[in-house]
Amino acid sequence: MSEAILEGMSEAILEGMSEAILEGMSEAILEGMSEAILEGVSEAILEGVSEAVLAAEEICHTYPGGVLALAGLSLTVPRGCRLAVLGANGCGKTTLFLHLNGSLQPGRGRIVVGGVPAAYDRAALTAWRGRVGLVLQDPDDQLFAATVAEDVSFGPLNLGLSVAEVRARVAEALAMVGIEALAARPTHMLSYGQKRRVTLAGVLAMRPEVILLDEPTAGLDAQGAELLLASLEALNAGGTTLVFSTHDIDFAYGWADRVAVLAGGRCLREGPPGEVLANSGLLAQAGLRRPLMVEIAEAAGLPHGGRDEILAGLADRARR
């Protein structure tokens, strides 16, 4: 009797154990697998194999009067990046942006939007401008409506959205740049910084995948620039790709995750800031100076890396 009982018990125990083990194992396997899959996917996204949201391929542009603004420029914009376009005055930054938005058509070469070569008919341009927003440097080139809310409503209405949807988007865009209180104000009674934020809201209300910003911080005081950058950071965290031109190499070094250096209507290099902006020869060729951080790193004898690496290195040095 007792034997029988023992046998039964041990069987039961073994069964239970193996079941538990199997379950545990399968869970572990599944978890491991899914992790591996996720990693693979995210890596693919990060590498941007097919994820160029916007690209210029060997584009040339000559302005009337024979000024060659772009001379075979190629540039790829990875999705979700913060790409800084750097270069001296007259290197073709603004012209490039006008091409990336379809406002200008290249004489040679082509623009590729989301993997598809761009077309310039009315319907294609409408769709393109819905996906790629452009914020010009001078807000008076973009603001035309009488009040702030009216101006912001212009873009979404052009997308053919319903009135209710447009109203919601206007409110959302104004909140995103922190100017809800200005909604009923006339555009010609705003300060320069306020105008800049209204132009950004006007583009945000169209919910583009990519925003092109021509000199976003130029002419803004430190606080105004900070407010603008906070809005942009929130957007970027939400997946919007940002491409901005700037002369401020320290700002590009600290804020961008990719930089492109332009000179003479071409893109000399595109890559992570720590790598591209440590290259003195390249920067000299483009008429730029090196970022302060890189010079500090060099003076301190630290390796050139990203801003965070240099800061960590300096902190480490100070502790020792």
Next chain:
Amino acid sequence: MLATDRHAWTNRWRFIHPGEKALFVVGLLAADFALPAASVAHQVFAAAFLATVIGAKVPARAFWGVMVVPAGFLLAGLPALAVSVQLEGAGPLLSLSPEGLALAVAVQLRSLAAVACLAFLILTTPIPDLLALARRLGMPPALVELAYLMHRLVFVVLERASAARQAQEARLGYRNFKTSIRSLGLLVGGLFLRSLDRGRRLDTGLAARGYQGDLRVLSAEPELSVKRLALAVLMTVVVVASALVWP
């Protein structure tokens, strides 16, 4: 003009439906033209003035500021109205009759009252609101858009003009009569070119936001209040009644 615009955007009645203000003005104008000027013009003028200064809380100075130029033109026209010319008989004959003078004064009063009504309207209602009303009332959209853009560009050009003038002044461009004439010529010529350039750039800026030849914006529409419409009509009735009672 800048002061007028500022009051239009900031007065107490800014968010009252432009149709209500327009009805008030139309009622006053109708009374002004329908009744004998000597009896009604004062009341119409007073109503427009009080509505501007007490109702919309626009400073009285701004009201007089708007009135002064048209009043000057009216005064300049007074002699021409008062004096009558006789061409028959022995040569041209100028004469000043009591009837002629009375007629001239009546026309002046009527016109001043009408100008006061318009002063009320432009001091309390921004131009774009009036344009939106005009569109509602059947003005062709293309004309409305043109006026809308002109209104916007006027301010951009004015800003440029004053900046350019300051820059010229800083370099002694207005030292004497000769340099002033030269500077002003350069300023006007430069402004013309700049305005063309500005228009072209605005076109690019708008195209980047999907402009396809149709400037549509979503205006905040104030509620049309039946109570206020009735009040506007009542004001006209009061003006007419007072004109009839105290001619």
